Amino acid sequence: MTMPEIAAKAVPDDAYLLDVRELDEWRAGHAPEAAHIPLNDLQQRVGEVPQGQPIYVICRVGGRSAHATAWLNHVGWEAVNVDGGMQSWAAAGRPMVSETGQPPYVA
Template sequence: MAREVTLETLAAAWADGGLVVDVREADEYAAGHVPGARLMPLSTVLDRCSELPADQRVYVICASGNRSKTATDWMCSRGVDAYSVAGGTRGWADGGRPLAAGYHERTA
């Protein structure tokens, strides 16, 4: 069962440079995402887990929280310290938090 954090927890971690991974499809990501989030569509997570740091918490987000739970379970099974974000990108935006559009990702 996926570990979950609140949008408030994500907001604090994001402000401190935390790693956010968006598991939605590219078109959803381009339409609006947490600024700096790394795009990793759910269908690619199993093959790309090795790209994620083993020594850093990863915040996994999707539209509402369903895909991120699946991705979080997969990541955790491969040694990633991953947490699903309850409420997802919709909740992030509904809370008045910033969104970025296009394919700009934080590098690091």
């Protein structure tokens, strides 16, 4: 089975974006509307992820989000991996915010 993937620049503006990076990475810079559930917490917190709509999963470069996407699809969600992760998101000029008071960056 192939992994559903999408380029960062092609993620719809109104998409449900799930960021599976660690807290320090999230705080440094993330998409403004993203939900944050670290990969290690996803199985316990999957009930927070809506069903019946595509879930766009993102991490730093795409590895952790690929694992999350595969697992979500396996357990009944409709998940799509964001190819290249937050590095591609930032390179595409997509909006970012930080939780630190500093300019956002991809940690």
